[in-house]
Amino acid sequence: GKVRAPTHIISTISDDRGEEPCYAGIPMSTIVEQGYGVGDVISLLWFKRSLPRYCTQFIEICIMLCADHGPCVSGAHNTIVTARAGKDLVSSLVSGLLTIGPRFGGAIDDAARYFKDAYDRGLTPYEFVEGMKKKGIRVPGIGHRIKRGDNRDKRVELLQRYARTHFPSVKYMEYAVQVETYTLSKANNLVLNVDGAIGSLFLDLLAGSGMFNKPEIDEIVEIGYLNGLFVLARSIGLIGHTFDQKRLKQPLYRHPWEDVLYTK
Numbered sequence: 408g409k410v411r412a413p414t415h416i417i418s419t420i421s422d423d424r425g426e427e428p429c430y431a432g433i434p435m436s437t438i439v440e441q442g443y444g445v446g447d448v449i450s451l452l453w454f455k456r457s458l459p460r461y462c463t464q465f466i467e468i469c470i471m472l473c474a475d476h477g478p479c480v481s482g483a484h485n486t487i488v489t490a491r492a493g494k495d496l497v498s499s500l501v502s503g504l505l506t507i508g509p510r511f512g513g514a515i516d517d518a519a520r521y522f523k524d525a526y527d528r529g530l531t532p533y534e535f536v537e538g539m540k541k542k543g544i545r546v547p548g549i550g551h552r553i554k555r556g557d558n559r560d561k562r563v564e565l566l567q568r569y570a571r572t573h574f575p576s577v578k579y580m581e582y583a584v585q586v587e588t589y590t591l592s593k594a595n596n597l598v599l600n601v602d603g604a605i606g607s608l609f610l611d612l613l614a615g616s617g618m619f620n621k622p623e624i625d626e627i628v629e630i631g632y633l634n635g636l637f638v639l640a641r642s643i644g645l646i647g648h649t650f651d652q653k654r655l656k657q658p659l660y661r662h663p664w665e666d667v668l669y670t671k
């Protein structure tokens with residue numbers, strides 16, 4: 408009989424051997440002709456299934472509202488400095504992307520992990536937040552440099568409004584809101600931020616859509632798919648900042664001495 412040589416790579420999300428590429432078994436012609444969007448493509452390539460329209464639209468809203476947040480945030484700052492140092496598009500982009508992490512934009516997975524664990528264990532917001540404090544861990548998804556209890560993040564409101572209208576259940580999001588109510592009673596900067604809103608709402612999407620079983624949800628949360636949403640989204644803005652600096656022919660950036668405290 409036939410002997411199959413062992414392969415060095417296993418791949419399950421896409422196939423380019425036929426007449427046209429397929430994403431999770433769906434041919435490109437179907438994707439184009441049936442009017443699939445970026446949310447559908449993300450569903451196929453990340454989750455290996457077609458998700459209902461309200462889910463793909465939610466994914467697209469996350470991408471649109473995280474695409475940029477002005478020139479002053481860590482990622483854009485790095486990209487601008489790099490572009491002004493004369494570097495190419497990819498270098499400028501990755502320089503910005505490298506700032507995405509536990510403090511900036513990359514707290515979505517940890518927010519999902521901690522909110523899920525606390526909700527599933529039935530912890531009250533008080534028990535959850537004070538437990539985190541005892542462990543010396545900041546609550547991921549809570550806190551912002553400029554947003555406050557009396558100047559909430561519009562993006563969070565928009566996500567919450569969409570989910571309350573379209574999701575069958577928003578139990579994890581409601582839990583995150585209760586956590587926020589408690590943290591705001593401690594300090595005015597401890598709002599639910601966009602990472603926390605996406606993290607908690609994606610738990611609701613995974614649990615409420617009926618498209619994922621429990622081990623699959625646990626695996627998605629454990630591997631950490633959700634920071635990918637911010638990385639993908641913010642790449643749009645970082646590429647824009649690179650073009651902007653090049654278009655403006657901005658010179659090499661040098662930080663002013665006056666803005667540095669030189670001390671021993």
Ligand code: ACO
Pocket residue numbers: 509510511512513514544545546547548549550551552553594596597600601602603
């Ligand atoms: N949980 C508990 N306490 C917090 C949190 C939090 N998430 N965030 C701030 N605090 C506390 C701090 O401990 C600090 O008190 P302390 O000085 O007694 O320790 C006080 O609030 C003020 O903290 P600052 O350091 O001044 O807050 P800063 O404005 O520098 O931090 C940040 C903002 C980095 C977002 C912070 O709130 C944080 O680490 N949050 C968790 C990570 C996160 O969700 N990041 C995503 C932000 S949204 C985005 O980037 C798109």
Ligand code: LMR
Pocket residue numbers: 473475476480552553601
């Ligand atoms: C962002 O989306 O970049 C922000 O929420 C971070 C910030 O500091 O504004």
